[in-house]
Amino acid sequence: MRKVILFIALSLDGYIADKNGGVDWIHGHSEDSNNPDIYSEFIKDIDTVLMGWNTYHQVRTELSPNKWVYEDLQSYVFTHRQETSTDNIHFTAEQPAELVKQLKQQSGKNIWICGGASLVQQLAQQNLIDEYYLTIVPTLLGQGIRLFNTLPNPINLQLLETKSYNGFTELRYQQKAEITIRKFKASDLDQVMEIWLNCNIEAHPFVKQQYWREHFQEVQKALLQSDVFVAESGDQLVGFAGLQENYLAGIFIKKEFRSQGIGSQLLTAIQQNRASLTLHVYVRNESAYHFYQQHGLKVIKKQIDETGNEEYMMQWNKNSTQPK
Numbered sequence: 001m002r003k004v005i006l007f008i009a010l011s012l013d014g015y016i017a018d019k020n021g022g023v024d025w026i027h028g029h030s031e032d033s034n035n036p037d038i039y040s041e042f043i044k045d046i047d048t049v050l051m052g053w054n055t056y057h058q059v060r061t062e063l064s065p066n067k068w069v070y071e072d073l074q075s076y077v078f079t080h081r082q083e084t085s086t087d088n089i090h091f092t093a094e095q096p097a098e099l100v101k102q103l104k105q106q107s108g109k110n111i112w113i114c115g116g117a118s119l120v121q122q123l124a125q126q127n128l129i130d131e132y133y134l135t136i137v138p139t140l141l142g143q144g145i146r147l148f149n150t151l152p153n154p155i156n157l158q159l160l161e162t163k164s165y166n167g168f169t170e171l172r173y174q175q176k177a178e179i180t181i182r183k184f185k186a187s188d189l190d191q192v193m194e195i196w197l198n199c200n201i202e203a204h205p206f207v208k209q210q211y212w213r214e215h216f217q218e219v220q221k222a223l224l225q226s227d228v229f230v231a232e233s234g235d236q237l238v239g240f241a242g243l244q245e246n247y248l249a250g251i252f253i254k255k256e257f258r259s260q261g262i263g264s265q266l267l268t269a270i271q272q273n274r275a276s277l278t279l280h281v282y283v284r285n286e287s288a289y290h291f292y293q294q295h296g297l298k299v300i301k302k303q304i305d306e307t308g309n310e311e312y313m314m315q316w317n318k319n320s321t322q323p324k
Contacts, residue, residue: 184228
C-alpha cells in the first residue's frame with residue numbers, strides 16, 4: 001500500500017511560515033553550498049503531491065512563478081475556489097481524508113503532503129500520515145503558522161533516522177503500528193510466503209537467492225502443516241513466525257515494520273505456549289542472533305548448513321531461562 005508522507009521544514013519552535021506567511025528563513029544561516037540534496041532522493045519514491053490553496057498560490061506566485069515545479073507529479077490542491085484542473089493539477093473541494101483513503105488504495109508510488117498546516121492537521125487528526133519527515137531549521141520565529149495544532153488523541157511515532165548538517169536536523173518518524181497477533185489462516189498463505197522470500201533474501205546476502213526460490217514450494221507445503229502465528233497491522237499482514245512442534249523455523253517481519261517490537265511480540269506469544277524452543281540462525285546474521293540471545297535463547301552447538309555457511313543451534317527452556 002502507498003505511504004502518505006509529510007516532508008516539510010519547520011522552525012525550532014514549530015512554525016512552517018512566519019507571521020506574514022513568508023518562508024525566507026527556511027534556508028537557515030549557513031552559506032555552505034554543500035548541504036545534502038535530500039529532496040532529490042526523497043522525490044524518487046513520490047508520484048503524487050497534496051497541498052492547500054495557500055501553498056499552491058505561494059509556489060505559483062513567489063517560489064516558482066515561471067514553471068510548475070511538480071510537473072512530473074500528480075498534484076491535488078484542496079480549495080473551494082472554482083479553478084480549472086489540468087492533466088496533472090487537480091483542484092478539489094473533496095474532504096482531504098476521503099481523497100487520501102482513495103489514493104492509498106490505488107497503485108503507484110508514495111504520496112507527499114507538502115503543505116499547508118490545515119491540511120496536515122486534518123490528516124494527522126485521522127491518523128492518515130504514515131511518515132513524518134521533518135527538517136528542523138535553526139531559527140526561532142516566535143510566531144507565525146504552526147505546523148501542529150491540537151489532536152484528539154496522541155499519535156505514537158517510531159524514530160527511523162536522524163541526520164545533522166550545518167545546524168539543520170532531519171528527523172524521520174513513522175507511525176508506530178498497532179499490532180495484533182493471531183493464528184495463521186489458509187488465506188494468509190500468499191502474503192506469508194512473500195514475506196518469507198523477501199526476508200530471507202534481505203537478511204542473507206551471503207546465500208544465493210536461487211537457494212530460497214528453489215525451496216519456496218517445499219516451505220509453502222510445510223507451512224500448511226505447521227503452527228504459525230501472524231502479526232497484523234490493520235488489514236495488513238506484516239510478519240509471522242513458524243513452528244514445528246518445539247522447533248522455531250524463524251521469525252519474519254516486513255522491512256518497513258522492523259525495529260518496532262513486532263518480532264518480540266511474536267516470540268513472546270510463542271514462549272507463552274511452549275516449554276522449550278530450538279532454532280537455527282546463521283552466524284553472519286548478527287542482528288537475528290542478538291535478538292534471540294536477548295530473549296533468553298542460548299547457543300548449544302555451531303555447525304555448517306547445506307549452503308556452506310556457519311549456523312548456531314540455539315535453545316530456550318522456560319524453567320531455566322526467562323526472556324529479558
